Amino acid sequence: MRSARVAYDGAIHDAVPHLDGLQLADGRVLAEDAVVWLPPLAQVGTVIALGLNYADHVQELSKELTRTNQDEPLVFLKTPGSLIGHRAHTRRPLDAGFMHYECELAVVIGRRARRVRAADALAHVQGYTVCNDYAIRDYLENWYRPNLRVKNRDGATVLGPWLVSADEVPDPQRLSLRTTVDGRLVQQGTTANMIHSVAALIEYLSDFMTLEPGDIILTGTPEGTVNCQAGEQVVCEIDGIGRLVNTLVADAPAAS
Amino acid sequence: MSVLSFDFAPWRLSGTVLGVLLNHRPALAALGDAVHAAPYKAPPKAPVLYVKPRNTQVGAGARVAVPAGVPALEVGAALGLVIGRSACRVRAEEALSFVAGLVIVADLSVPHESFYRPSVRLKARDGFCPLGPRVWPLQAVPAPDALALRVTVDGRSVHESTTGERVRGAAQLLADVSAFMTLAPGDVLMTGVAAGAPHVEPGHTVGVSLEGLGTLSFDLVREELS
Numbered sequence: 001m002r003s004a005r006v007a008y009d010g011a012i013h014d015a016v017p018h019l020d021g022l023q024l025a026d027g028r029v030l031a032e033d034a035v036v037w038l039p040p041l042a043q044v045g046t047v048i049a050l051g052l053n054y055a056d057h058v059q060e061l062s063k064e065l066t067r068t069n070q071d072e073p074l075v076f077l078k079t080p081g082s083l084i085g086h087r088a089h090t091r092r093p094l095d096a097g098f099m100h101y102e103c104e105l106a107v108v109i110g111r112r113a114r115r116v117r118a119a120d121a122l123a124h125v126q127g128y129t130v131c132n133d134y135a136i137r138d139y140l141e142n143w144y145r146p147n148l149r150v151k152n153r154d155g156a157t158v159l160g161p162w163l164v165s166a167d168e169v170p171d172p173q174r175l176s177l178r179t180t181v182d183g184r185l186v187q188q189g190t191t192a193n194m195i196h197s198v199a200a201l202i203e204y205l206s207d208f209m210t211l212e213p214g215d216i217i218l219t220g221t222p223e224g225t226v227n228c229q230a231g232e233q234v235v236c237e238i239d240g241i242g243r244l245v246n247t248l249v250a251d252a253p254a255a256s
Numbered sequence: 257m258s259v260l261s262f263d264f265a266p267w268r269l270s271g272t273v274l275g276v277l278l279n280h281r282p283a284l285a286a287l288g289d290a291v292h293a294a295p296y297k298a299p300p301k302a303p304v305l306y307v308k309p310r311n312t313q314v315g316a317g318a319r320v321a322v323p324a325g326v327p328a329l330e331v332g333a334a335l336g337l338v339i340g341r342s343a344c345r346v347r348a349e350e351a352l353s354f355v356a357g358l359v360i361v362a363d364l365s366v367p368h369e370s371f372y373r374p375s376v377r378l379k380a381r382d383g384f385c386p387l388g389p390r391v392w393p394l395q396a397v398p399a400p401d402a403l404a405l406r407v408t409v410d411g412r413s414v415h416e417s418t419t420g421e422r423v424r425g426a427a428q429l430l431a432d433v434s435a436f437m438t439l440a441p442g443d444v445l446m447t448g449v450a451a452g453a454p455h456v457e458p459g460h461t462v463g464v465s466l467e468g469l470g471t472l473s474f475d476l477v478r479e480e481l482s
Contacts, residue, residue, distance in 0.1 A: 045271070046309035075376045077307035079272050081438050093436075114382075142296045143304040144277055145373045152305075153436045154344070208323070208381045209311045 002162040005042060005085075006035035017162065037086035040129055040163040041108060045214035047078040047157070048205065049104075049133060051146060053220025055193045060223040073196045073204055076145075078218075082152045086161035086244055090134060091251040092230045093153075098137040099228060099248070102221035103179040103236035105172065105191055106131040107198050108163060113211040121202035124211065127165045128172060130244040131218050132158040132179075132236040135225075158236075158246045159216075169240060172198045177238040181228055189222025191238075259315045262391040266340060266356060270442030273313060273385055275334070275363050276429060277304035277371060279448030281421045286451050295372040303424060303432050304371070308363065312385035316472050320364065320383040321479035322458045329384075329476065331456055332363035332449035333405050333464045335419045337426055338391050339445065344438040351427040354439070357391040358400060360472040361446050362464050367455065386474045387444070397468040400447070401425040407454050408463040417450035419466075 004015045004022060008030065015022040021031040051074040052058050084090065092099055110126025134156040139149040169175075172191060179187035196204065201217055228234055230250040237243040261268040278284045278300060284291070291299040314320065322329055340356025364384040368374050397403055401422060407415040424432060426447050430439070439445060456462050458478040465471040 046307075046311065048309075072375055072377070074373070077309055077376060077380065079274070079307060079437065079443075081272070081440055139302065141298070141300055141302065141304070143300045143371050144306050147302065148305040148307075149302045149436050154438050208377050209309065210382050212311070 001165050001168070004040050004160065004162050005038040007038060008035045012038065033087070037088070037161055039083045039085050039159040040161065041214060043214045044080040044083060044216060045212050047080060047216050047218070049076050049078055049151065049218040050074060050196070050201065050220035051076060053195050054189060054222040055195055056189060056223040057221060058195070073201060075205070076151065078152050078157060082154060082157040083159050084155045084157070085159065088155065088158065089247050089249045090155050090158065092248045093136060093251050094253065096136050096138050100135055100137065100225040101179055101228060101234045101236060102133040102135060102225060103177050103187055103238070104131040104133055104218045104221050105175060105177065105238055105241065106159060107172070107217040107219060109211045109215040110166070110213050112213070113202055113206040116202055116206045118199040118203040121199040122166065122172070124202060125166045125198070126213065127163045128169050128241050129160055129163050130236050130238050130242045132234060132244055132246055133218050133221070158244055160242065160244055162242045164241050175238050175240060177222065177236070179224070180235045181232050186226050187222060187224030193222060194219060259313050260359065260388055260391055262357065264356065264393055266441035268442055269338065269444060270440055271310040271313070272440065272443040273308040273336070273361070273387070273446070274433070274444065275306050275308055275332070275446045276448045277306065279303065279423045279429065280450045281423055283449070283451035284423060303429060305433065306379065308385040309380055311382050312380055314383050314386050314474070316386065316389035316474065318383060318386050318474045319477045320386065320474055322476050323366065323381065323479050324481060326366050328367065328455035328457045330365045330367045330453045331407055331462060331464070332365065332453050333407050333415070333417070334361045334363050334446040334449050335400060335403060335466060336361040336387065336444040336446050337400070337430065339439045339441055339443045342438060342440055343430060343434045346431055346434045348427045348431040351430040352394065354430065355394050355426070357393055358396065358469060359387050359391045359444065360464050360466045360469050361444065362386040362462065362472055362474065363446060363449060386472055388472050389470055392469050404467040405450065406465045408465070409454070409456055409460045411463070415452060415454040419447060422448060
């Protein structure tokens with residue numbers, strides 16, 4: 001099944017897909033643009049993200065890298081405050097010269113996982129959704145890379161629109177993903193190119209950190225990350241999971 | 257869910273705990289010219305932040321497992337600022353008005369040399385962030401940037417420092433972090449760890465004492481592989 005969380009008419013609602021848009025738990029049917037979409041899970045726990053987890057992306061960056069595909073997964077942690085929902089606006093800092101999207105398969109944990117083997121790992125997954133994990137490269141520093149200023153800005157981690165239950169995704173390593181900017185195809189890949197599969201990541205992580213329901217694993221992005229400007233609409237899409245729309249807007253100067 | 261609740265707003269911790277690396281001036285100075293060399297190439301400009309996720313957070317009296325093959329853990333004794341109201345783009349002059357409380361944090365790590373891209377495996381293991389024993393109101397201390405800190409092992413002092421000598425004091429740190437990420441009520445922002453953080457071993461009872469805030473104690477045990 002597919003579920004979303006939306007704000008409508010003064011309250012937050014669970015919603016499911018409907019031919020005319022979406023249907024709230026109370027039965028009301030609404031157009032997609034009639035609601036405010038929130039990240040599709042109510043209680044977000046730890047947000048775990050992967051760097052350089054696609055073989056093609058590693059190839060793309062090979063000149064500046066010192067790592068190989070055999071290395072330990074490159075994991076960093078984010079905070080729930082960075083998340084926003086489908087169709088929202090992400091503010092692009094006024095001083096940013098290079099801000100790019102990252103289309104990622106997001107895995108939502110549904111059952112506690114501690115020292116789980118890869119063969120059993122997918123049983124701990126509640127479902128999947130789409131993430132656009134923006135990076136602002138201007139702020140990259142070589143201390144605890146990638147630093148939070150690059151990857152954890154308010155509203156720069158877009159999640160949704162639907163949480164798709166795991167039973168609808170028999171093989172998370174056979175999904176095509178793509179990004180368009182104002183309709184122009186800029187990024188294309190397949191989860192088959194992940195260096196560390198979803199199951200392998202759960203095995204790796206759960207060996208030292210207990211994963212709990214509501215924890216999210218952002219599994220990395222394929223090659224094709226280009227700079228985006230304010231005003232551009234960025235759409236990240238994963239076949240069978242969802243189509244996540246975001247629009248960049250220019251940030252306002254700090255209030256005085 | 258939260259390891260600590262308390263009797264004033266925001267009543268409980270949110271689960272988001274942030275640490276800051278090299279915010280102690282002597283700790284940064286100890287790196288010398290290495291900050292200009294590869295892989296760092298330049299001294300840090302923005303606060304160097306990291307997340308201690310919820311699986312790491314445990315209360316006073318916890319038994320923390322030291323992983324197999326690791327002789328000792330490093331104890332980063334820190335003051336944690338407990339955010340009281342949503343802090344977004346706040347100015348340093350007003351920043352402390354967004355802090356409701358203070359808590360002792362023991363930021364545990366498997367010792368490592370590099371600050372470039374250390375594995376989260378070294379800092380985010382289950383139990384690696386004891387906090388407590390309680391959250392005190394901000395007014396419990398005269399100034400958060402001038403508190404004596406002591407780490408003890410089995411009652412014997414092994415490290416003494418203060419919450420001072422910071423690259424960014426509590427107010428400036430909160431201002432600079434809130435410039436790009438909003439801190440929410442119940443979030444904890446550590447103000448950094450002093451140079452020379454002590455190492456502790458399985459079997460040790462560790463105490464972290466912070467002037468005015470009491471002592472946070474926990475035990476280290478050898479991890480059992482089931």
